[in-house]
Amino acid sequence: MSVKITAVAKQLPPYTRETSEILPYVSAWLEGQEPRFKRKVLKIFEGAGVDRRYSIMDAHEVFLNTSFEERNDIYVREIKKLGKQSLVKALDKAQWKATDIDFLITVSCTGIMIPSVDAYLINELKMKQDVVRLPVTEMGCAAGVSGIIYAQHFLKANPGKRAAVIALESPTATFQLQDYSMVNIVSAAIFGDGAACALLSSHEDDSGVTVLDDAMYHFYDATHMMGFKLVNTGLQMILDKDVPEQIAAHFPNIIHPFLEKNNTTIADIDHLIFHPGGKKIVQTVEDLFGGLGKNIDDTKEVLRLYGNMSSVTVLYVLERFMDRKLPKGDLGLLLSFGPGFSAQRVLLEF
Structure with missing residues (x-):
């Protein structure tokens, strides 16, 4: 019995801009900083190797002085949407139904929500009431592969089952408006938002x-x-x-x-x-x-x-x-x- 990755589907958030379009917002955010520092920051954005990024918020919202609560509310609202969209897209690719999923893993580290997003997906898509849930919240960039590892172990121990790994992130929701450190600036220059779903199976008849x-x-x-x-x-x-x-x-x-x-x-x-x-x-x-x-x-x-x-x-x-x-x-x-x-x-x- 082998475990296979049957399908992977990405889902992009609604807002997108090229880096060149974001630079004026960065420049306005840096108003009052030393000109030399300002030039250095803009060069970091230009040289980050990122031409475009997607976000759950439009650029002007990212640079508004919204509270942690307001940003996290946006995260919760949009992550629910992205979770459903990415899972449905992957299910369509594999020609599976939502009720085919036996093990549901969701990974995210850029916001806080309890219940985790998988609980909402079970309700929205009327998934099995005995589906096994595993929300992974604190493994950062490694969690996409971690989720596949957890799914592989579950499926190896349970032949004839199917799993979904859904990764959902909004690093732009973590941007710190009052923080002019290099860490905050570099992370803002390289990160974007996105979602993806991988489907795995230990069914003999499933390909992948x-x-x-x-x-x-x-x-x-x-x-x-x-x-x-x-x-x-x-x-x-x-x-x-x-x-x-x-x-x-x-x-x-x-x-x-x-x-x-x-x-x-x-x-x-x-x-x-x-x-x-x-x-x-x-x-x-x-x-x-x-x-x-x-x-x-x-x-x-x-x-x-x-x-x-x-x-x-x-x-x-x-x-x-x-x-x-x-x-x-x-x-x-x-x-x-x-x-x-x-x-x-x-x-x-x-």
């Missing part, structure tokens, strides 16, 4: 990409590197400038033992399906693999078209590969990084 293996890798003494601090104005980003260096230092231990366990090497991997954390992380990963004749072009393209959407982003990259109908037997490596600090890996066979 086979999950061969999965694993998590945890960095010691690195809890300070990435995350959020809950302050009066919302979720304040924590992002250490040494993240790319730490990833590079740990990369051999992240990749090679995992592949060796599966009797393969990086040379055998046909497709690198990586989370685009940001331009520097993308460059770091590219430097590590360029000499091996591998590329992460799809990772870079997703960053350019949508920005980093936290847990959602790697699913946008995965969808691009799945929609290509790749040769049977091709191997793919799914990888994302997140708070903890941790790396999540999944080995796939197309």
Whole structure:
């Protein structure tokens, strides 16, 4: 019995602007700051490798001095919509019904809601009353792959079942208007909002990409590197400038033992399906693999078209590969990084 990823579908929020259209808002936000600092910030936005981003709020709303409560209310309202839209789109792709789902995983770290969004989806779509729910709230950018790992373990233990992993994020709802730190500025320059749903199955008759293996890798003494601090104005980003260096230092231990366990090497991997954390992380990963004749072009393209959407982003990259109908037997490596600090890996066979 094998577990397969049957379908992946993305869902974009309603508002979108090119980076060039956002610069006037950034410039107005920086009014009163030193001219040199202002020029530096605008260059960060221009050089972030993100041409366009999508959001649950229009640009002027992002730069309004709304309270944490008001922003979180928008998050709750829009995440419910995006959750339903992405799940329905994925179900249509797989030709499944909402009642076919036995295990419902939702991942998000950019807002707070209790009950979690999965409870609303069960009501909206009249899903099974005994569907198993797992909301994952604190794994950040890694959570998209984490959700697939959790689904794989559930399905491996329960043949003939189906699971949905829904990633929903709005980093723009965490933007801090009174914070002119580099962390707040860099995160605003690289992040965007988005949603995606992956469907997995342990049904013998369902087709898709086979999950061969999965694993998590945890960095010691690195809890300070990435995350959020809950302050009066919302979720304040924590992002250490040494993240790319730490990833590079740990990369051999992240990749090679995992592949060796599966009797393969990086040379055998046909497709690198990586989370685009940001331009520097993308460059770091590219430097590590360029000499091996591998590329992460799809990772870079997703960053350019949508920005980093936290847990959602790697699913946008995965969808691009799945929609290509790749040769049977091709191997793919799914990888994302997140708070903890941790790396999540999944080995796939197309």
